[in-house]
Amino acid sequence: MTPERDPRGDREIVGMARGGGLNLVSSAFSHVADLGLSLLLARELGRSIVGVYWQSYAVLALLSLVAVSGTGSALTRYVAVYRAERDPGGVRGTVRLGLAVTIFVALLMGACLYGAAGWLADQAFDDTRLASPLRAVAVTLPLFAFAHAALGATKGFKTMKPFALIHLVLEPSLRLSFAAVLLLRGAGLPGAMVALFVSHLGAALTSAVALRRLMGRSAAAPKYRPRQLLGFSFVSWMATLATSGLTWADTILIGIFLSSSDVGVYNVATRLVVLASFVMLPINASFAPRIATLYQQGRADTLRRTYAAATSWIVRLSLPAFIIISLYPRELLSFFGPGFAVGAAVTVILAAGKFVDAGTGPCALMLNMSGRPVINMTNNIVVLVLNVTLNIWLIPIYGIIGSAAAWAAALALVNLARVVQVRMIMGMLPFGAGMAKGLIAGGGALVAVVAARSFAPPELALATGAGVVVVSFVALNLILGLTAEDRLILGMLGRLGRPRAADSGN
Known part of the structure; x- marks a missing residue:
């Protein structure tokens, strides 16, 4: 029997794909640019200095999430919710409050990092070469955080264009082009850090313009609901911070226990695995505001169908790349220069963990955007503690292979737990016929x-x-x-x- 047509559900599927399709092309560009940057850094700076760069970038990634304090996710959710409720005052108040909190926290944290950079480089990382890159990170941090929060708000308008064109095209283009010019002129690591700053300055300015255009002019007075916004932001922040801690904690710990060369090899392997799963970000970004809208409107059947479709597309679009990376890691790593092929085993282990992440779909978003960030936060904190514990135990014994095993195990565990929770709470699973055919x-x-x-x-x-x-x-x-x-x-x-x-x- 042919299933009954669901025109409204069809529109959601097409709308998600339209936004996801734009993001997909942009994300492919972003990851190619990221891979090009990694190749450039590895060949021009060598294993040791490129390790210093990625350690400083890990600090930027982690501190930016502390600075944003979860307002990116909160802005996406509440802008979508208030638009569904036709409350323009709520939209304006939410955006203003979220951006103000982000800017204040980012400036404060940047000042603290700038002052402590020398001590951290010497005492925490035992590598004085990190002092100047950390100061560059401190100056870049407010720009990074503002752009993240502003683009989070634009996604609440159910358009992916600003996110795709700014975060996935403009910023990586600026970073790669400026890095190429400066590195080829012999600027070295300082040139790479200047390129990082310039790229995020461009992203921050264009994000502000894009958000302003979407907001438009309205006679509605802003409605500030700080308890609601900041409460969701705090819980979402804890969950996001733990997730990014899972992503970047291994880089920090390898830098503490091992050498900058080991950090360089590990992060080149990580770039390959991230490239294989590049479809996750654009599809998830398109899906996120639809979760909030569909759940708010009580359209469970459409949400269930869209959830399975998103997971199916992630698996089928990423699976060929995972197969290639798992079978040919040494050949791929050799492109980065001599000495990087030793990360072949690391690449295979990381790919296994990341494929579980892809195969379980946007389950974390389902919990977060349906108003259950506490569950997501608890999941992420538990798995972050597990990841750090395993890293501390395994790195001194097995080196970067031990760190890869810790990360893969923790990532697989948290995503399997999320799938079970979404099934128990919302009665939905991310699996369907499309995923089965893909496998x-x-x-x-x-x-x-x-x-x-x-x-x-x-x-x-x-x-x-x-x-x-x-x-x-x-x-x-x-x-x-x-x-x-x-x-x-x-x-x-x-x-x-x-x-x-x-x-x-x-």
Whole structure:
């Protein structure tokens, strides 16, 4: 029997895909630029200095989340909620309050880091080369935090254009281009830090302009609800901080226990794994405000369908890259220069953990955007403690391989726990026919490439293997058949040349 059509659900699927499609192209560009930057840094600075760069960047990533204090997620949620309730005053008050808190905290933290940079470099990291990069991070921090919060607010308007064009295109473009010019002129690590500052200055300015245009002019007086916004922000902040602690704690701990060269190798391996999963960010960013809107409107069936569709797209778009990275890590790492191929085992372990993250879908967003950030916070704090404990135990024994194992285990555990919680609380699972077809196609592609490896000459192994994986994966997906959601998206793509109806999520 053919299932009953759900036109409003179809519009949500198409709307998510439209925003996700823009983000997908932009995210692909961002990750290519990030990979290009990693290659440039590795070749121009070497393993040791590139390790110093990534340690300072890890500090920026962690402190920016403390500075934002969860207001990015809160702005996305409450802007979407107040727009669904047709409350322009609530929207304006939420945006103003969220940005004010972010700017104040970021400036305060930046000043503290600037003053403590020398002590941290000498006493915490035992590497005085970190002092100047940490001061550069302190100056960049307010810009990073403001752009993050402002773009969080723009996503609440159910448009992905500012996020995609600024965060995923403009900022990485500026960073790569300025770094290339400065490094090729011999500026070294200071040049890389200048490029970091300039890129975030550009992102902050354009984010402010984009948000201003979306807000427009309104006669409605701003309605400030600090208890609601800051309460959600605090809990969301704890959850996000723990998540990013899971992402960056290993870099910090490797820098403390091992050498900057080890940090460099580990982070190059991490760049490859992040590249494989680049589709997660754009799809999740498009899905997040729709969770808040659909849940607020009580449209559980549409939310369930959209949740499964998002997970299916993440798995099917990332699986070929995971297969290639897992089978050819040494060949890929060799592009970064001599000495990086020792991270092959690290790459495979990290890829295994990240694939579990991809395969469980946007379960953390489901908890957070449906108004349950406390559960998400608890999950993340527990798994962060586990990750840090495992790192402290395993790094002195197994080095960067031990750190990779700790990270992969912690990431897999927290995502499996989230899937169970979403099922128990909301009655929804991220799995569907599309994901099953993708996994079957992935298994077939894996068999095909393993069989083909014995016939390819060593110098063509990577190119041949990648071609076999992609062709066999696409062919098997077509043989297994498209899902209803896939057909909707193909129909949307076929109509791109014609005027489209407005995407209504209300």
